[in-house]
Amino acid sequence: MNALIDTFDLALCDLDGVAFHGSDPIESANRGIAAARAAGLPFLFVTNNAMRTPDQVAAHLSRLGVPTEAKDVMTSAMAAALLCAKRYERGTLCLVVGGDGLREALEAEDMRLTGSAADRPRVVVQGLARDVGWAELSEAVLAINAGADHIATNLDSTLPTERGFEIGNGSLVAAVVNATGVTPTSTGKPQPEIFHTSAAAAGAKAPVVIGDRLDTDIAGGVAAGMPSIHVLTGVSDAAAIVRAAPHERPTYLLTDLEALTEPYEDAQVVAPGRARCGQAHAAVIDGALCVGEDDQVLAEDVAVDVATYRALVAAAWDAADSGHAVRPVRFEVTR
Ligand SMILES: [Mg+2]
Incomplete structure (x- = not known):
C-alpha cells in the first residue's frame, strides 16, 4: 500500500478550505504540506482569485505557516495570460477589465494593454477588481461587438468575504455577455484550462488536483482528466461526497492534508x-x-x-x- 505522495509528481492544491481558512491557518495542512514537500512532492497553489498577485498569495500562505514563493502560485489571471500567449502573438493588444494581478500577468506574457475599445484590441481579458464599473464593462462590450475575443479569468458568480457573498467575476462577465451574446472562454476552475496550464508550466507528468469543493476543484480535475484528492477541511462535507454526481467525484478521499504521507487504502x-x-x-x-x-x-x-x-x-x-x-x-x- 503506497502513500499518495509516492504516486504523483505535483500537487495542484486549492487555497481556502484546503491550505487555510481565510485568515486562519489549518494546522493539519501546515504539517501535511511540510511533510509531503519533505518527501519530494512539490505544491503549486491554484486559485480562481484574479485580484491577488502571486507575490501576495505567497506572502499570505507564508504568514499562515506554509512557506511559499510566488513561483509556487498559479492564479486564474496567470492562466488567462498564458492562454493569450498560446493563442496570440507577442505584443497582441488586450483590453483589460480587472486589477493589477491581471495586468501584471498579461505584461509578463508580453501582451500590450489598453483600456479603450477605440484602440481595436484583439481580445478582451476580464477578471475581478473592486473598482470595475459601467465604463470598463462598456469598453469590453464595444470591443467584443467589434470582433475582439472574450476571455474570463473565472466565472464564479459570488466572492465569499467576511461580510457574506459579494459579487464575483462571473456576474460581471454575465453583464457583458448579456450585451454581446458572445460566450467567453474561461480559464478558472471548474474549467480544465487552469490545471492543464499549471501542469504544463511545472513540467509535471503525474499531477494530482487537491481541493475541498466538488463543483470547482474536483469537477475541474475530472474535466482535466486528472486524478483528484478531496479533503474534508472546507466546503463539501462527507454527505456531499456520498451524493456526488460522476463529473464531481474525487479519486481519493482524505480527512485532511496530513494523511497525504500515510499509506492509502482504497475501497x-x-x-x-x-x-x-x-x-x-x-x-x-x-x-x-x-x-x-x-x-x-x-x-x-x-x-x-x-x-x-x-x-x-x-x-x-x-x-x-x-x-x-x-x-x-x-x-x-x-x-
Ligand atoms: Mg477551496
Missing part, C-alpha cells in the same frame, strides 16, 4: 451497492446507508473512521449508478 465494490475498505464494510440497502458486517443502518450525526467513509462512498456511488436512490445522512469522519 473496493464487492457486490452491487456493497463495498469494503480494509476491514470496514458498507452497503446501501433499500436506500439506507449501512455500515459493519451486520449492515447496521448509519444514524444521523454519528462519526465513522476514514476506511468506513471510503467504503460508504464506494457503495453509494455504485448504488446510484445502478439507478438506486440513496437517502442522505449527515455524518462525521474521524482520522
